Amino acid sequence: xxxxxxxxxxxxxxxxxxxxxxxxxxxxxxxxxxxxxxxxxxxxxxxxxxxxxxxxxxxxxxxxxxxxxxxxxxxxxxxxxxxxxxxxxxxxxxxxxxxxxxxxxxxxxxxxxxxxxxxxxxxxxxxxxxxxxxxxxxxxxxxxxxxxxxxxxxxxxxxxxxxxxxxxxxxxx
Numbered sequence: 001x002x003x004x005x006x007x008x009x010x011x012x013x014x015x016x017x018x019x020x021x022x023x024x025x026x027x028x029x030x031x032x033x034x035x036x037x038x039x040x041x042x043x044x045x046x047x048x049x050x051x052x053x054x055x056x057x058x059x060x061x062x063x064x065x066x067x068x069x070x071x072x073x074x075x076x077x078x079x080x081x082x083x084x085x086x087x088x089x090x091x092x093x094x095x096x097x098x099x100x101x102x103x104x105x106x107x108x109x110x111x112x113x114x115x116x117x118x119x120x121x122x123x124x125x126x127x128x129x130x131x132x133x134x135x136x137x138x139x140x141x142x143x144x145x146x147x148x149x150x151x152x153x154x155x156x157x158x159x160x161x162x163x164x165x166x167x168x169x170x171x172x173x
Contacts (some may be wrong), residue, residue, distance in 0.1 A: 006112070008094040010069045017067065024060050025074060029091050037095070037102040061086070064170060126157045133158040140157035140165045 011017070017025070023044055031040045046057045063111040064075040079085075095101075100108030128136055136158055140148060148166065153159040 006098070007071075008091060008095070011090065015150045017064075020050070021060050024057065025064055028075065028088060032088055032091060034100045034108065035103060035105050037090045037092055039086055043084075046138050049128075052076065056077070065161060069075055125155075127151065129157065131157075137161050137165065145169060 009026070011022075023074055025051060027046060027071065028039060028041055030102065032038070043054050043057045045059075046052070047054050050057075051059075061075055061077060065073055065077055067074045069090050070093070072086065072093050074090050076087045078087075098108055099111040122162055128139055132141060136156070140151075140162060143151075148162075148169070151162060153162050156162050
């Protein structure tokens with residue numbers, strides 16, 4: 001399933017991953033099929049996505065294969081008859097732990113929805129809920145310094161927009 005990616009908290013805590021390696025790992029997880037538990041990895045696609053050479057991508061994948069979290073490597077690489085075969089054992093284990101089992105993803109969706117409702121992430125109320133980040137930026141520019149300082153970053157859907165606006169105003173004054 002494309003455009004679906006749940007972050008494994010253990011990978012995020014891992015400090016050995018460079019930002020570029022994490023972007024590649026995230027891309028691999030985005031293209032991981034949660035129904036069939038199959039990874040779709042093509043070095044050419046990754047290289048094109050991130051404007052890297054194929055050698056740079058292979059080096060990154062080798063670095064990712066050396067990172068082991070709770071006895072599972074992030075990436076495994078095997079020689080196939082005509083191409084390399086990649087797998088994401090740590091991501092599979094993480095998905096399995098939250099209920100996304102091979103060919104039985106419905107339990108995972110139920111667990112995920114229950115977790116989001118329990119933590120009230122879905123029902124959280126924001127200031128300016130209908131605005132995207134660019135519209136929010138325009139709205140915040142219109143506010144006075146006093147009104148801007150009263151806004152709690154937790155009440156904004158895109159807190160970095162608020163932080164950037166406050167930083168711009170302090171630089172200009």
